[in-house]
Structure formats: C-alpha cells, structure tokens
Amino acid sequence: MPKRDYTAVMEKLSEAYAKHSPRSAALNREAGKFMVDGGSHAVRLMEPFPPRIATARGGWMTDEDGHQILDFWQGHWANILGHNPAVITSALSQAFAEGFGLQTGFTDRLQIETAEILCRQTSHEQVRFTTSGSLATMYAIMLARAFTGRELVLKVGGGWHGAQLWGLKGVHFGAAGFEGLDSAGIPQSATDEVLITRYNDPDFLRDQFRHHGDGIACFILEPCMGAGGGMPATKAYLQAARELTHQHGSILIFDEIICGFRYRAGDVGSLVGVRPDLATFAKVIGGGMPIAAVAGRADILGIAGHAGGSRVGFSGGTFSAHPACMLAAKVMMSHLVEHEAEIYPKLADLGDKARRMVEKSFAEEGIYAQSSGYGNDALPPSSLVRVHFPYSAGHPITRPEDALNPAVCDVELSDKVLRVAMLLENVNVMFGLGSISAAHTEADLALVAEAIHRTARRLKPAFAASRS
Numbered sequence: 388m389p390k391r392d393y394t395a396v397m398e399k400l401s402e403a404y405a406k407h408s409p410r411s412a413a414l415n416r417e418a419g420k421f422m423v424d425g426g427s428h429a430v431r432l433m434e435p436f437p438p439r440i441a442t443a444r445g446g447w448m449t450d451e452d453g454h455q456i457l458d459f460w461q462g463h464w465a466n467i468l469g470h471n472p473a474v475i476t477s478a479l480s481q482a483f484a485e486g487f488g489l490q491t492g493f494t495d496r497l498q499i500e501t502a503e504i505l506c507r508q509t510s511h512e513q514v515r516f517t518t519s520g521s522l523a524t525m526y527a528i529m530l531a532r533a534f535t536g537r538e539l540v541l542k543v544g545g546g547w548h549g550a551q552l553w554g555l556k557g558v559h560f561g562a563a564g565f566e567g568l569d570s571a572g573i574p575q576s577a578t579d580e581v582l583i584t585r586y587n588d589p590d591f592l593r594d595q596f597r598h599h600g601d602g603i604a605c606f607i608l609e610p611c612m613g614a615g616g617g618m619p620a621t622k623a624y625l626q627a628a629r630e631l632t633h634q635h636g637s638i639l640i641f642d643e644i645i646c647g648f649r650y651r652a653g654d655v656g657s658l659v660g661v662r663p664d665l666a667t668f669a670k671v672i673g674g675g676m677p678i679a680a681v682a683g684r685a686d687i688l689g690i691a692g693h694a695g696g697s698r699v700g701f702s703g704g705t706f707s708a709h710p711a712c713m714l715a716a717k718v719m720m721s722h723l724v725e726h727e728a729e730i731y732p733k734l735a736d737l738g739d740k741a742r743r744m745v746e747k748s749f750a751e752e753g754i755y756a757q758s759s760g761y762g763n764d765a766l767p768p769s770s771l772v773r774v775h776f777p778y779s780a781g782h783p784i785t786r787p788e789d790a791l792n793p794a795v796c797d798v799e800l801s802d803k804v805l806r807v808a809m810l811l812e813n814v815n816v817m818f819g820l821g822s823i824s825a826a827h828t829e830a831d832l833a834l835v836a837e838a839i840h841r842t843a844r845r846l847k848p849a850f851a852a853s854r855s
C-alpha cells in the first residue's frame with residue numbers, strides 16, 4: 388500500500404488554520420525568539436503552530452483567538468476530572484488564603500496523609516515522592532539496580548518512561564524497529580544496559596529471560612501502553628512478567644504513571660492480581676499539580692533510607708513533596724476514592740462510546756480507523772482513546788510494533804494531520820482522540836462525530852491520490 392502524501396492537504400490546512408488563529412500565530416512567532424521551537428515540551432509544539440491557551444475549565448478551553456475548544460489532551464492525560472476542577476482549585480485557594488502552600492522545605496502532617504492514601508489504595512508498603520514521572524522511573528530503576536547488584540534494564544519497545552537515561556532507548560519506531568536511541572548525549576554504557584522486548588509477547592519475553600535473566604536488574608512496563616499505542620497488556624503477559632522476574636531474581640516495575648487511578652481509585656496491578664515489586668505514579672494523582680511517586684516493597688525502597696545505608700541517592704529535590712502538590716494530590720485521591728462507583732463506570736462507558744463513534748464516523752467517510760483502549764481479560768475499557776489508521780482492515784492493533792510502524796498504520800494522519808484538521812473544528816485531539824475526562828459528556832462526543840465528518844472530507848484528496 389503506498390504511503391499517502393499529505394503535502395498538499397497540510398498546506399491547505401495550515402493556511403486555513405493561520406487565518407483561523409491569527410493571534411496564536413503571532414504569539415508563536417514571539418515564542419520562537421525566547422524558547423527553543425517556541426516552547427518547552429516537544430509534544431505540545433505541533434505543526435504549523437500550537438494554539439496558545441488562555442483559560443480552561445472542564446472539557447473545554449479558550450485560546451487567545453477566543454475559540455472555545457473541546458479538549459481531549461487534558462493535561463497530558465492527567466486531568467481525569469477535566470481542567471481546573473473546583474474540588475482542587477477551591478482547596479488550593481483556601482490553603483493559600485490561610486498561609487499554607489508555598490512554605491517548601493519542611494516535613495508536615497499532610498505528607499503523611501497523602502502517603503497513607505496512596506499506599507492504602509495501591510496496597511504498596513511504602514512510598515517516596517518526587518516531582519516528575521521521569522524522576523520516578525529513574526529512581527525506581529536505580530533502586531532495582533542497587534538492590535539486585537545487576538545492570539540490565541529490560542523495557543518494552545515503544546514504551547515511554549520519561550526523559551531519563553534508561554528511558555531514551557526504543558521509544559520511537561525507526562529503521563531498526565525499536566532498537567534505536569531516542570536522544571544524543573546519553574552515555575554509551577547506559578544504552579548498552581537497556582534491552583528491548585516486545586509487548587504482549589510472552590514467548591519472546593521468556594526467550595529474553597532465558598538468555599539474559601541472570602543479568603536483568605528490572606523489567607519496567609506499563610500495564611496499558613500510553614505513548615506506545617494505548618493497548619492494554621493481556622493477563623498472560625503480565626503473569627509471565629511476574630513469574631519470569633520472580634524466577635530470575637529481577638525486580639518487576641509497573642509504570643502506572645498513566646494508568647494509576649485512571650481505571651479505578653488505585654493501582655491497576657490489583658485489578659489484574661499481579662503485584663509488582665515497585666510501581667511509579669504521577670499524572671492523575673496530582674490533581675493537575677506536578678507530583679510523582681515511587682511505591683512498593685519496603686525492603687527495596689529502604690535502601691534509599693538510613694536503615695539501608697542510604698545506598699541509593701533518592702534523596703529528594705528542592706520541591707519534593709511540595710505542600711501545594713501534596714494538598715492537590717490528597718484532595719484528588721480522596722475525591723476519586725469517595726466517588727469511585729460513579730466516576731469510573733462513566734469513564735469506561737464514555738470511552739467505549741467514543742471509540743465506536745470515531746470508528747463509525749470515519750467509516751461513513753470511507754476511512755478505516757481502529758480505536759485502542761477496549762477492555763480485555765486484564766483491564767476494563769479505558770478512558771484513553773487512541774485512534775489508529777491501519778492500511779489494511781481486520782488486523783487488530785495490539786502491539787507498538789504495529790501501532791507506531793508507518794508501514795502498518797498511517798501515523799502521519801493520526802499524529803500530525805488530524806491535529807491541525809480537528810483544531811479547525813475547535814476540537815483538540817492527540818494521537819487520534821485522547822483522554823475522556825469526567826467532565827466530558829455524550830453531547831461532546833456528538834460534536835466530535837460531526838467534526839470528524841467535516842475533517843474527513845478535507846482529507847479526501849490525500850486518500851484519492853494514494854488510490855490513483
């Protein structure tokens with residue numbers, strides 16, 4: 388199947404978008420003078436330029452041009468209640484008014500309360516907080532390497548665990564599949580220490596443990612892939628991961644930075660009945676504030692503490708356990724626990740409705756789309772909806788090797804073209820659609836369906852040319 392050529396379509400879309408958003412265009416020119424590429428996070432800096440957002444509430448946001456935009460990016464999938472939920476903003480405003488929130492650098496009662504909720508809801512023994520998911524996965528890997536005295540880190544091809552030395556290999560699909568490095572500037576030793584495995588392939592995993600098992604310090608994976616394509620792990624795969632790490636004395640790390648508190652008010656390991664040795668959390672638990680955590684076995688975390696000789700330098704940072712973040716996290720997790728029975732079934736239902744709506748709307752325009760995030764034997768339906776455009780129908784996308792491979796799926800359409808095309812409809816999508824929050828409604832999904840129909844018609848020239 389020939390690759391579709393979007394050059395002409397992108398030119399037209401970019402021209403229309405520049406007219407649609409002149410104020411954002413001007414602000415982006417200004418931004419480019421002071422920041423690399425005009426921003427500080429590559430995913431936000433779309434072509435031809437991102438909308439500059441002024442305010443946001445619930446499922447919607449307003450840009451500097453005054454458009455009301457229906458948003459499915461939702462804070463890098465962190466905002467499970469939508470933007471600026473009143474339950475968090477009112478707690479923070481009240482705290483600031485009472486002189487609490489920016490007095491960093493101390494220990495306080497709130498840290499205990501927040502840690503207690505996280506440990507209780509995830510059934511982990513202990514936790515240590517940090518400020519970003521990248522730091523959390525880095526510390527978890529350092530703990531595993533020090534605890535086992537081994538060097539090898541096994542990760543899934545297509546898995547994103549943040550910008551840290553053991554995470555920047557095997558993220559993007561390239562000429563050598565997932566064997567490439569994702570950044571310059573990494574020590575060669577770190578890259579040699581990272582082995583790449585295949586998601587949802589227990590046989591391949593067994594092979595790797597047979598060959599390298601005695602050198603593997605840890606296996607880090609997401610129970611549901613985020614950046615790698617949005618598909619859940621199968622129960623058999625998670626069980627194999629547990630059995631093999633156990634047999635070979637390796638540490639099993641679940642990166643729950645996306646899926647923690649996304650499927651239930653707690654971890655997903657408990658849903659599947661597979662207990663990792665360590666787990667990382669961030670995004671949802673922070674209520675929109677920067678917080679992350681490494682949770683797990685006390686004997687492993689303990690090697691960062693006095694009793695363990697402070698062997699691992701997980702000693703914290705200036706803003707670790709920041710009081711305003713701890714407050715937001717405590718309030719958010721408590722809210723999710725209290726409203727678990729109403730929030731999560733609604734999210735799963737809207738997620739499935741969104742998946743089917745996207746597939747149907749594109750199909751009605753003659754475009755084959757496949758959504759990921761449907762439930763399987765391990766996980767219930769997800770509220771994260773990723774959309775793939777496989778070149779051939781009937782082949783379920785269950786692995787990053789397919790989802791991110793431009794020869795199998797039209798990734799230019801899902802990751803680039805659709806973004807600008809849907810912004811012309813005042814809908815902000817990421818990787819096809821994105822994150823359904825508790826603030827979204829069925830009426831919002833109906834708006835998206837209409838937007839997809841109009842968008843698909845704008846894309847038709849690229850499809851027609853690829854057929855001729």
Ligand SMILES: Cc1ncc(COP(=O)(O)O)c(C=O)c1O
Nearest residue numbers: 519520521547548549613644645
């Ligand atoms: C699964 C996963 N792990 C780790 C990270 C890194 O977290 P952060 O962006 O907070 O550094 C991310 C971020 O998107 C993620 O999705």
